[in-house]
Amino acid sequence: MREYLGEIVKCVRCGRCRTVCPTQQVQGWESAGARGRMQMAMGMASGVEPTTGMVTSIMTCTTCQQCVSACPSGANPQQVTRAARRKLVDLGYATSHQREMQGRINNTGNSLGDGSARTAWVTTSQVTGDSGYVYFAGCLASYRYQSTAKAIYGILEKFGVGLLKNEQCCGSPLLRMGLDASDLIEHNSRQFKEAGAHTIIVGCAGCYSMFREQYRDFEILHFSEFLASRLDELPLDQLDLRVTYHDPCHLGRTYGIYDAPRKVIEKVCSLVEMKASKENASCCGGGGGVRIGYPELSGSIAEKLKDNIPGGVNYAVTSCPLCSRNMSDIGINVLDLAELVLMAMKE
Numbered sequence: 001m002r003e004y005l006g007e008i009v010k011c012v013r014c015g016r017c018r019t020v021c022p023t024q025q026v027q028g029w030e031s032a033g034a035r036g037r038m039q040m041a042m043g044m045a046s047g048v049e050p051t052t053g054m055v056t057s058i059m060t061c062t063t064c065q066q067c068v069s070a071c072p073s074g075a076n077p078q079q080v081t082r083a084a085r086r087k088l089v090d091l092g093y094a095t096s097h098q099r100e101m102q103g104r105i106n107n108t109g110n111s112l113g114d115g116s117a118r119t120a121w122v123t124t125s126q127v128t129g130d131s132g133y134v135y136f137a138g139c140l141a142s143y144r145y146q147s148t149a150k151a152i153y154g155i156l157e158k159f160g161v162g163l164l165k166n167e168q169c170c171g172s173p174l175l176r177m178g179l180d181a182s183d184l185i186e187h188n189s190r191q192f193k194e195a196g197a198h199t200i201i202v203g204c205a206g207c208y209s210m211f212r213e214q215y216r217d218f219e220i221l222h223f224s225e226f227l228a229s230r231l232d233e234l235p236l237d238q239l240d241l242r243v244t245y246h247d248p249c250h251l252g253r254t255y256g257i258y259d260a261p262r263k264v265i266e267k268v269c270s271l272v273e274m275k276a277s278k279e280n281a282s283c284c285g286g287g288g289g290v291r292i293g294y295p296e297l298s299g300s301i302a303e304k305l306k307d308n309i310p311g312g313v314n315y316a317v318t319s320c321p322l323c324s325r326n327m328s329d330i331g332i333n334v335l336d337l338a339e340l341v342l343m344a345m346k347e
């Protein structure tokens with residue numbers, strides 16, 4: 001951790017991040033927030049033996065980046081926390097949920113540990129294209145949100161976008177939990193090269209962030225970006241719907257993708273902004289392994305997001321299956337952006 005000391009000492013302990021960190025807002029403790037995590041990291045860099053409380057503090061960060069946006073000192077607690085996570089894993093402090101995730105991916109190539117065919121959602125009319133564009137569905141859409149995968153690819157195949165023959169998890173769950181994802185990166189990169197792909201299109205914010213960070217040989221587009229640039233080529237009706245949009249942390253705050261999904265929504269129906277949106281958007285609580293390892297905390301963060309949803313909307317639209325899952329689990333009426341567009345498509 002000593003190599004992060006320069007980043008850690010940027011924290012002047014002003015407490016600004018206390019007002020935005022979703023885990024601190026739910027749990028209240030200093031150790032559950034960004035400033036506390038910076039202190040834990042400082043301790044680790046100084047050789048302090050990690051305690052159970054330190055491990056929990058570091059492992060419960062959702063990697064939402066709200067602290068990064070808020071910090072007046074230019075510190076990056078999210079980056080430091082992720083580094084501390086890797087260090088804890090190296091030191092043998094991996095939690096049971098981290099070991100289980102590693103085992104599921106090792107055994108099945110997906111984060112759900114699902115032994116069925118990854119492409120079971122693909123219909124016979126859908127074939128691998130040779131346009132240089134490939135749709136990477138991701139684990140959640142392939143196994144738990146097949147309607148989303150079908151909706152996205154049903155639109156993308158009109159543009160000649162192909163699929164991989166043997167897609168595996170992008171590695172995001174491992175990397176966010178401080179584990180090694182190099183085998184998955186190598187496997188998928190080889191597949192993209194064999195498919196002649198220059199551009200990868202994803203419908204998941206976690207996959208998007210992973211690809212931008214780790215798959216540097218390819219252009220990466222979120223489905224909303226691709227669609228926003230090709231909207232005029234699709235036969236779309238206006239829907240009599242009012243929806244709001246949830247900005248996934250790893251798409252919005254991390255990479256500034258705010259306009260594309262809004263452009264798509266406004267093309268087909270009426271958009272009402274959440275009370276806090278774009279760089280101030282609430283975290284759904286699902287990221288960083290928190291949903292898997294600390295489901296109660298994850299659900300409580302999602303409950304807080306509920307307060308942000310304006311009244312009188314038919315759906316909360318989002319563009320990440322993990323956000324969809326965490327939000328729908330607490331009763332929010334969620335719709336993926338692709339499914340909204342599919343509803344508006346003329347036959």
Ligand code: SF4
Pocket residue numbers: 010011012013014015016017018034035038067070071072073074075077
């Ligand atoms: S906002 Fe930045 S400087 Fe202030 S306590 Fe948080 S991490 Fe430290």
Ligand code: SF4
Pocket residue numbers: 020021022023024033034037060061062063064065066067068077078081
């Ligand atoms: S990334 Fe989010 S959860 Fe993690 S310390 Fe920063 S604000 Fe808190």
